[in-house]
Amino acid sequence: MYSHTEEQLTFWEKFQERYFMNSKAGKIFVYVVLTLWSMTTIFPLAWVLLNSFKESRQIITGTFNIPSDPTMQNYINAFETVNIGKSYLNSFIISGSVVLLVLFLGGLAAFAMARMQFKLRGLLQALLVASLLIPAFATIVPVYRMMIGMDLVNTYLALIIPQTAGNLPFAILVISGYMATIPKELEEAAHMDGCGRFKMFTKVFLPISLPSFSTVGIFVFLWSYNDLFSSLVLVSHEKVAPIVVLLSNVSSQYGTDYGLMTAAIAMTIIPVLIFYLFAQKTFEKGATSGAVKG
Amino acid sequence: MKGDKLYIFLFLTPAFAVTGIFLYYPFVENILQSFYKTDGFFNSTFVGLENYVRLLNDEIARGALFNSLELMLYVTIFQVGIALILAIMVNSITKGAGFFRTTFFFPIVISGAAIGLLFTLIYNYRNGLLNEMLVNLGFERVLWLTEQSSLYMVAIPTIWNYVGFYFVILLTAIQKIPNDFYEAAQLEGITGMQKMFKLTIPLIVSDLKTCIVLAITGTLKIFELVYIITKGGPANSSEVLGTYMYQKAFQDSAMGYGATLAVLIVVLGLTLAFVTNKLLQRDEVTY
């Protein structure tokens, strides 16, 4: 890996510096690369949106064409198949709770993992990595049984609890990775001021780590929100079913309704994008306010 | 610090209690199932290590294992690599940074089902985008998904799909580096590329490590894209552990053997994460 120590600049480094970073050409190069990549990422979104205005048949036959005869039928069908308003609300209650629970419990645990010394730390670290690897397929049946046992099937908690459990390891790893690099002086200063551990967490570490909380929040929200498999098993009933369940309704042995599928995907994307923009604002702020003098 | 024991206990218990009950305990049940020949529900015979013996002799599982490892190599290098480059680039510009930060995130938002369908339609032989372009340019159609190419063809969307994820994590990490550092570096005459290698990367190394661990663990679980684009075919040439496990546990009702594959995934991932951690071991930097 790269080291801190001073080294002589190699020829290549000098070359790069002169032609890429400090020159106009360098700036242009950066913008060209970024623009090219953003084109590949905009493409699928545009594809989904355009296709959601086509008939099912056209989606396979002319999927990359502009819709010649745009139709709202797919959206109308989507509104007819499920109670959209209720499904959105369900999604937000479930995924919102998961995000807040994960950030709260995960933040505390991450703080302990990153800033405190104890014997079991290595073991817990390994456990966390291991839990990232457990496939949902391997746990769904026992989890469903537990939910039946607790009489929670088809309630919000049936999905909130296992999703919280599933996302906590990710949150702890990422947040503690971020917290690990916060200067020790801050911790000591806070201690001198008479802060207990909990106060230190809420007053110092949490605000500084806000950007990583937002990042984790975004992904936890996304995964929870897009988790079709667990939703179908644990909260399939219309009363509590989140919006992704719409996606499962697009195919049967009588064929797949690709039009409905793209419309459903378009409708699931929009809230996530809003959430992302919102969270991004937060972490931008956090990033500037949290810029600590070292 | 003094009195930390209590806080360690208080801070860790809730999180580990929840994961313990709803993640580890179900997985322990999964491990137990791997010693049975069972559909998971009504027919269950204890077979000892038979599933593990079968795993050792299962050519498809072996193929899936190597495919997963190969895919992991590409994913770790390219996904994290591209994400790092993009993050550094976006961090270096002022105009339009918000735009790129938003657009790079798009692919993650769209469900795997849609991305899978999109790429299916791109690769399709008769009417796919690539072949339509070739035909319009006067070339012959090409069979994109063959036994030789299928793994690469699923690697492309897999890598591309999640670059935005690591991009967001790394960008967050880069932005936490205090400006003073750059100012100080500038005084010492460190700029440009050098700044990247001497300053930025060392300062985010713990986040990079997290990303690599996430990439390794993530690839082992890859399922949806591969399943939709190639179904692991042709002739199992793009089968990965995730798709094979799904097939055994849910299509073939061979829950016992599926559970054995899940155990393999976890053991393998743990080993790899451990090795990576050892390889990347260095003092973590605090500012």
Next chain:
Amino acid sequence: MKKFKWSLLLALLFVVIGLAACGDDETGSSTDDTENTSDNGDDTSAEETEQEEVNLRVVTTMAGTDPAGEVFQQVLDDFQEENPNIKIENDSQSADAGTIRTKVNTDFSSDNEPDLMFYFNTVDADGLIEEGKVVNLEEAEGVDLSGYNSMLEQQRREDGNIYAAPQSGFYEGLFINKKLFEEHGVELPTTWEQYEAAIEKFAETDIVPIAASTEDSYYVVEHYILAAGGMENYSAALADKNEAWAEGLNNIKKHADMGAFTPDAATIDLALAQELFKQEQAAMIFEGSWFWGQLEEAGMGEDVTVLPMPVYAEGGETGELVGGASQGWFISTKAYEDEAKKDAVVSLFNYLTSEETIIKIAEATGQPPAKGELSDLADYLKAGHDLVKNAPAVALPINDRIYPESFTHMRTSVPEIVSGDKQGEEVLEKAVEMAK
């Protein structure tokens, strides 16, 4: 400012937790209600049980874009109107998402079974039946099984009992684009020789002879085995290692070498294969009667006809079909033995399996009903229904009756058979071994 933000976030946390808890409370109280009613049931015993409120949970695969879904909900609504004391919870989900098996099996093994369900009466139900989780319909009091055609008898299990009452049947066959056959001057394939000739002729043109996925080769495998073995060998047990099965698998390679499939047959899925046929880029496809809905939507119902697979085996006869009814209505033993529910569940069962309901749902799907007959059918649909009526023999698809891993092995090995890496015999051998 910062403080404000945190208090806001905390407040939000509590609100959400509160909401979640409320959601819990709501359902919690509803379960209390049911407990109360069953308590009352004990107190007042037989007296006026009919007026007691009964909650029934029904699980089916008629949901989403399944054309039967809407009609089915309507039927349930009608029933509830007639029986105001019965509340039905329709917990249906599309079988395509693949979670329904897991859900049903877990429900039944965790004492949470639905009262009534429309489920696969195939190898999937073996466990439920062996454990006595579902009712033997012929011995169940009050259950009316009259008026059924031969589809009911097909539901009889090896133990001699009937556990599932069919709704409608299906058939599989060779769907043919008549227009393309005419345009290219090819004879319709009513014999094996004509079938091979058709493949050869179309292979010379730009038209794909058979739209198929060799990985998702359910229907291809079944029909090639039927052609090579006739019904007698087709319905043989897997353990017999029937030679006709291996021969059928090898025939797929023979035809692939003649150019019968598209070059990407190994990686396309069924939906894309169907698309090839619907875009008139392929002349034939092996499909089931549910395919007609898609053809109608594509506006090509009139151009298509369905033929039985030409059988060349000695002792076999062209006209033999893969088909039957693979799904049926099951009553769970738990509901049947619950005095509070028994009458309600039996009367709902009888309502759902009445000729009127069966016809109503069959009209939506166009499938041959298990009772009565559909009127006003389009000619092409009628032709299909006649195929079933005149078939010398009908048997369920192979994958409905053999060990799932074995069939998956056969099906997913087809690309390797086609590429010459494996022989039919080898694949069959391995499949038999897996089932042990």
